[in-house]
Amino acid sequence: MQDTEIHPALAALLREHRSHLLLVIGNKNYSSWSMRPWVVMKAFGIPFEEVRIPLGQPDTTSRITAYSAAGKVPILVADDITVWDSMAICEFLADQFSILNLWPEDIAARAHARSICAEMHSGFSSLRFDMPMNIRAELHGKGKTLGAQADIGRISEIWEDCLTRFGPNGFLFGDFSIADAYFAPVVMRFRTYGVSLAPALQAYADRVCAHPAVAQWMQEATAETESVPWHDARSEG
Known part of the structure; x- marks a missing residue:
């Protein structure tokens, strides 16, 4: 899938697996780890709510740890499931939306x-x-x-x-x-x-x-x- 259009079966998959996805990221200018799952979700048309927490601010740590005790971005919240680390998030998405072939099919x-x-x-x-x-x-x-x-x-x-x-x-x-x-x-x-x-x-x-x-x-x-x-x-x- 090469654009941001939603796959015809995606709405049904969202209802079946997770009704709401929230992605917590850092500054887009600096946060390379945040960029990876954000780009994946946009590229494959997976709808999500974005929470951007600027890095290096007095309240940065407290705002991030409100979502994950690991204290680092990115973080994906899928209803009652929290996934942190960019690779773990990408693998979770690949599992949940296997029809989209986030990884190569071969x-x-x-x-x-x-x-x-x-x-x-x-x-x-x-x-x-x-x-x-x-x-x-x-x-x-x-x-x-x-x-x-x-x-x-x-x-x-x-x-x-x-x-x-x-x-x-x-x-x-x-x-x-x-x-x-x-x-x-x-x-x-x-x-x-x-x-x-x-x-x-x-x-x-x-x-x-x-x-x-x-x-x-x-x-x-x-x-x-x-x-x-x-x-x-x-x-x-």
Whole structure:
């Protein structure tokens, strides 16, 4: 499913599984973890209520812990079920709305997609630290430490492999999936810090930015007015 139209069977699925979904997120400009499930839900037309809690404010922690004791965003509340952590949320959505094929339908492609998302979820610490997501900023040439460059190299390998083996329609596994949403914050980082990519990989990054769900997130991130000084300082350092 490539746009934000609601699948004909989705209303029935919502009635059957969960009548109301609420997604708690941080600032769209900064919160890469929040971006992932938000983009998935928008891309596949899954209706939800959004609660945005700005980060770095005096009441941020208390507002987040009102939804989850883990104290971090994103958080999905589905009636009496609370799911936290972006990967757990995406897996929950894939289970609840299996008809939408949030993961690739082919079992080999699906296993590969889960593997690269798990690698993204647990790795690339240098890229995260040295090039934190800051969509509003233009920081070309910043953050290119040896560790970040090694992470960029590995991500480039992942993208090239997936696009070659699975991506005839231009996304990592053909149609837009959780995998593309999971790497969307990386695309934001590459854009902010002016990372140079091979032409085919830059074309992929451009397709991700042009996807309606990602484009909406970027537009709303740019419109935000809050600033998180420690985050901005780390971005520019």
